[in-house]
Amino acid sequence: MSTVDIDAMEEQHHPRGITRWLYTTNHKDIGILYIAFGFLMFIVGGILAMLIRAELMEPGMKVMGPELYNQIISVHGLVMVFAALMPVSAGMVNYLIPMMIGAPDMALPRLNNFSFWLLPPAAILLVLPWLLEFFGIGNGTLDTGWTMYAPLSVQSGPGMDFAIFAVLLLFLSSTLASINILVTVLNLRAPGMTWDKIPIFVWSWVNTAVLLIVVFPALAGAAIMLLLDRHFGTHFFSAAGGGDPLLWVHMFWFFGHPEVYILLLPTAGILVHILSTFARKPVYGYKAQVYSFAAITMISVIVWAHHMYTSGLPTAANIYFMFSTMAISIPVGILFICWFGTIWKGSMTFETPMLFALGYIVLFGIGGLTGLILSDAAADQQYHGAYFVIAHFHYTLIGGPVMGVLAASYYYLPKLTGRMYDETLGKWHFWLTMIGFNVTFFPQFLLGIDGMPRRIADYAVKFAPLNMASSIGAFVLGAAQLIFLYNVYRTLVGAGKPATGRVWDGAQGLEFTLPSPPPYHTFEVPPTV
């Protein structure tokens, strides 16, 4: 190695090659690792989704048997929620929060490295059983759906044990990351960056981190109990041994419902930044949004049993969970008003991030409104466990978080890489995503209303036309994402116009006072706000 290289190394304070990424404690490197890992897992989860839609294209078992089908839907769910969306969201927070609040790095950098490197083993644990099955060991991965309801999950094959350990690793990873985020925001804000000035995105992540720390232990505990039931002769969930199968369902949804808001809140936070930038207008209703986030966070931990209306809860419990669930529509409604208020009388332009942000409002709007229907304990007799629910949560989770992640990706890509992406390709990506998404999932509302249960590998002939439409939509939606990958690749190899530090003429915030791409270390001397 020549002296020049050592100088360059000294200047950047980081080793080169693989060790840079393995040992890094730099928040930007870790952020990029999270984001890259998350998008890789999006591809894995997306391929699984394509396989599901290929099987469901026509009635009759065609592509695979029901055993493999059940495994694919389970891994698709777990990968998309835990290994794709949460890491991308954690990557965004890692990369952005120190720059947004004027901190030199996260408060606990070594912990930060550790919480990232727990993720790849967790993802490997989910898919490894397939590889083992290929070599004749075991019978594939978990096949119980991502909800892992006992006693089906007690009965399930060894793939379930792998999934339990994956969940425990993910629990450890996101709890450590959440602690790190809270400590950073509490302690490392630049002078003058008071609580009423920190960007909305930071607020959204403060709430997310609190939720993760509060609810994830319920799932981790339940997962350990499941492990004990499977191998140590306990009977937490087995009725024959005095246990209670419904206990799992309660514990799972005590975590599972807030999980939706864990996925949603960060992108609801970033959305406002994007709307404000492209409307060239300050954020509308800052305090209202912050209080709405807090209200959502609090209400979300007391509504879990609306996932259990058909499990035979007492009537009074059904009514309570219905009304508490409906209460969420109020803070969410306030968020919508603030989003409209932010663009109202603005001076809007429609670059790709703005298109995705507006698409977010429309699609998440449909998801939210159908959620209001689902809050009804009586009508839920028809929706529960049917395709209506699948359509609803894909409208909320793709319409919200995924659209938000794509909007944020286009918004910050020039900041990360220093290069502008291709606007035409971005617009193609947006419109194909919107069309593909709606063609995929709107028919699923109708399928649910028509009586198609979810998680079935094969269906009655009356469901055939809409399933065909849904599958075609899914292939368009899947193919559209390749445009995005190509667009990102272009900026990474240095094609595209160089980006300015400000990137967008309406952009506000400390991160836009830095050059694009930002230097390896930023705000070593805290800025004054």
Added chain:
Amino acid sequence: MRAKIRLQIVLAGTAMGAFVTNTVRAKAFYNFPTPVTPVAEDTLFIHDLFLAIITVLFIIALGVLLYSVVRHRRSRNPEPATFTGPRTRRQWMWSAVPVLVMIVIDYIVLGIPSVEAIMTLSNKGHDRLVVVATASQWKWHYAYPRYGIGFNSVLSTPRDEIYGNAPKDKHFLLEVNHPLVLPTGEKVGIVLKSTDVIHGFWVPAFGIKQDVIPGYLRKTWVKIDRPGTYRGQCSELCGVGHSFMPIVVVAKTPAAFHEWVVAEQAREAGARAAATQTWSRQRLMTRGKVVFDRNCAVCHQASGLGIPGTFPPIATGHPFSASKALLDKLSARGFYKDGRIVEGPLSNHIDIVLHGIPGTPMPAFGKQLNASDIASVITYERNAFGNRTGQVVQPSRIVAARRAKAN
């Protein structure tokens, strides 16, 4: 009751919702099946009402968004406003109105009919008839304690239709060998039990869906308006056969229902009598294939080759690998040796079919099938799929085995 709800809605100012509701009811597009029970009436009404309201809300919000996108673009509005929240009283009103509207919609317009529907659903009134539906992987068993009858109800769609080797029937995957028969016009209580995992009892035309949870007795009820055939499916993922355990209900007028009960009692008496007879090998084999295809093929496959790792082959001589726990259980019973499935002793075979293998998915068929069916299926398994024991099991032997265990 219905009139009262309607009145409240009009009072709440959603006459528009009722209008859209009627349009929806006119079957303009996909909707729930025509309701035949009071619960289904309620759920359809609420569904239509909710759908109408959220459609109106969505159109208003989309209108506002599109208006803003058109009017507040840079080319038409080069100077952005700078407000960050409501300031004047009028602006506060504009911000508060949607929130107040949301509260009224949630707790009055939707809340009141929803609570009434939940009350309907939890009707604890007297049942004229109680039926016990027991779910197992992957079939339903329906019992009528009052009449002393009970039977299994399993998918009757041939496997060839599922795997594309035969054209699909109109009722593909929604047809069973023996439907649940219920009388019309009477309140029928349905008690739900599960023998293994969580299943779900869902018949869309009845508007009911009830999870069937092991260790719990769950109950729901129907009062069917019209005779007819109503089809539904299991609604909770319950394993490999989840897609293949439909629920078919045939509703008959009370007179026709009682005729059916008498005929069914006679049929079951006939089956009990048959268990005391000596069956020919041919009769056992023919019946055995039917029983096998309905009850065993979903796991052990119609080919008898099973699924590696989970479901052992019935055909002997085939290699099988699985967890050590499962293989140990098979070898202890004499059905597994040196990596291959072998033909174990007949007495163990009878024991496995009657009582299952605890700790594995193999259920105890003794509770589900009658002696003739069990005798037939064991005879069939020992003489089909290339197995050549030549052994014939008579129903009397099964009756004796059951008695021995009971003692």
